[in-house]
Amino acid sequence: MKKFVCHIKDLKDHQSYGFQIPLEEGELDIVVLRQGKQIRAYLNHCPHLGIPLNWQPDKFLSLEETHIQCSTHGALFTLEEGYCISGPCRGQSLTALQTEINDGELYLVSQQ
Numbered sequence: 001m002k003k004f005v006c007h008i009k010d011l012k013d014h015q016s017y018g019f020q021i022p023l024e025e026g027e028l029d030i031v032v033l034r035q036g037k038q039i040r041a042y043l044n045h046c047p048h049l050g051i052p053l054n055w056q057p058d059k060f061l062s063l064e065e066t067h068i069q070c071s072t073h074g075a076l077f078t079l080e081e082g083y084c085i086s087g088p089c090r091g092q093s094l095t096a097l098q099t100e101i102n103d104g105e106l107y108l109v110s111q112q
C-alpha cells in the first residue's frame, strides 16, 4: 500500500510534522522528521501509555532538537531509530514506518 504524505518542499530542515493518513478504516497518526536529506517517519504513538507524543501540532522535538520528546512524561527518543534513551519507556522504540520519495513527494509504503 502506498499513501501520499506530503511534498518534500514543505518539510523544513530539523523540523517535525504530524500527519493523519487516511486508511480504508480510520487513519494513521504519524510523525515525519527531516534532517537534511534524511526523512524519517514513525507512528505517533508513545510506547509508554500508547498515546500521541505531542500536545501541540507539529511539536515533537526536544528543545535542542536532538531527540523526539513525548509531551506527557518527557521520554526522549533518538531521531535515527526512535529508540527511547530516557524516560518511563527507556529501552523501547517508536514504530518506524517505511517511506519512499517520488518526484518530490513523500509516500508511506507500509502501515506498520
Ligand code: FES
Pocket (backbone or CB within 6 Å): 046, 047, 048, 049, 050, 051, 070, 071, 072, 073, 074, 075, 087, 088, 089
Ligand atoms: S506517555 Fe509518553 S512518556 Fe509517558
